[in-house]
Amino acid sequence: FISSSYGLGEAVVQGAVNPDEFYVHKPALAAGRPAVLKRGLGEKAVQMTYTDSEEVGRTVDFVPVPADQRRRFSLTDDEVQQLARHAVAIEKHYGRPMDIEWGKDGVDGELYILQARPETVESRKATGTISRYTLAQRSNVLAEGRAIGQRIGAGQVRVLTSIDQMASFQAGDVLVANMTDPDWEPIMKKAAAIVTDRGGRTCHAAIIARELGIPAVVGTGNASRVLAEGTPVTVSCAEGEAGFVYEGLLDYTLQETSLDTMPEAPVKIMMNVGTPEQAFSFAKLPNHGVGLARLEFIINRQIGIHPNALLAVAGEIERPASLSDNTVREIREKIAAYDGPRDYYVRRLAEGISTIAAAFAPETVIIRLSDFKSNEYANLLGGPAFEPSEENPMIGYRGASRYLSDSFRQAFELECEALKYVRNEMGLTNIKIMVPFVRTLDEARGVTELLAENGLRRGENGLEVVMMCELPANALLADEFLEYFDGFSIGSNDLTQLTLGLDRDSALVAEGFDERNPAVTKLLEMAIAACRAKGRYVGICGQGPSDHPDFAEWLLAQGISSISLNPDAVTETWLRLARSGTRSAI
Structure with a gap:
């Protein structure tokens, strides 16, 4: 972790300035790969400088930082990685975590290590x-x-x-x-x-x-x-x-939770992780990786701009008249620290993906491609100019059909670029890709071909592509869908909703929502059996197994490969399943 601001470093230590922040992944750094996981642009409103004043006892002044410098990162990626290499060498020399101060000379532009002392807080925390x-x-x-x-x-x-x-x-x-x-x-x-x-x-x-x-x-x-x-x-x-x-x-x-007393889990217990900010914290919990990481959460929290709006600002697609000058101005202000609209989207998305993947490495991290519905995409900056008004977005313009459409294909390619960078350049090959809401076999074929066209071909560099099994059609034609995918991740919420024909967001019919309904379990049984017959992965991500212990035990008896839960349910469900004595039939 590296903090950086303009002027003398004492301003950062005192807390007089909100600095830029950078996170570096040590394994990628050691392998000579791009290693900056995440960048945070600080305000950097002032800088501390030595004074020209002759006033006795006054040695420094605080002066405003020019606006154009505040909008830029104070270090390049190359400089961040150079500092990180110095830090790793110092840690290796002393054999312990170190707290290091550094400076960049304003004349020769070189980076210098000024001080190194033992880190005394994080390294002393109990790990049990x-x-x-x-x-x-x-x-x-x-x-x-x-x-x-x-x-x-x-x-x-x-x-x-x-x-x-x-x-x-x-x-x-x-x-x-x-x-x-x-x-x-x-x-x-x-x-x-x-x-x-x-x-x-x-x-x-x-x-x-x-x-x-x-x-x-x-x-x-x-x-x-x-x-x-x-x-x-x-x-x-x-x-x-x-x-x-x-x-x-x-x-x-x-x-x-005492890690020393955790029993062996009867099935792989994975985690649903929505925000990269909490990934390293969640990774300390007992887990077998991430069964569901939602790209739309990263897009919403770390990007906040509709991808087509960015492409329009970049001149890569036609700008609609409804994309106002004020919105374009706001977009340009948000992306000022980056090398253009495309770089902003790809870099920010890659930062979120790589943070989750690095936190849980070497365990598998399944990244689900963006699954915003049209009304949710419309909430992004510039979104209303590109999104249709739908009566029922839940079963409308989403998932594979969106990626394949002419109006979104170029935006989807940005997702592919970010994923390809994290896997191929940063070396985080523990990532699997998951495709949501695949309605037909034509969509299955089309989306896997589109991924391949964008450098994400199944089998290359160990890449596996799985599909969300969340439509009755997916279970009924499981064998056929598995011709295009390396396995299923069962989305029990949508599968239950679409099997029983009820709106899971409606309080009027909420009592009827139950993953244990015989119609739903029949479809689950078909999907799990098809994957097992072909030796493919099949997991489930949803609250059902944590809410209903009998449902979790039924899934284990069917031979489910993994159960992916929200972090707050992991420990309790792990212990309960271990005590039940039921084991997966894999």
């Missing part, structure tokens, strides 16, 4: 037990920044502008400040949580919060102005890289 905090409810988000740690804290807001206000701070309060320095540490030790306006993951507040085991949200930009004194709040760092300050004292749970 996993603690997982989970919010039981949500409320209004009052402030948002970078999450430090993975805990949750709650208390009354105390906004301090000076250390002289120390006497007003009570144990269990939430400390809110512009930034902190070593003089604040006596207060910080008493805080239930810490929130700052400025700072990155290596600032003083973040370092001390980690040492104390206190949740902190840094770099919010405005917390000291928007959080009212005495207001009860809940500070959550349990939702990934983003930390949130919620209104009120919210309920939350703490689940502790």
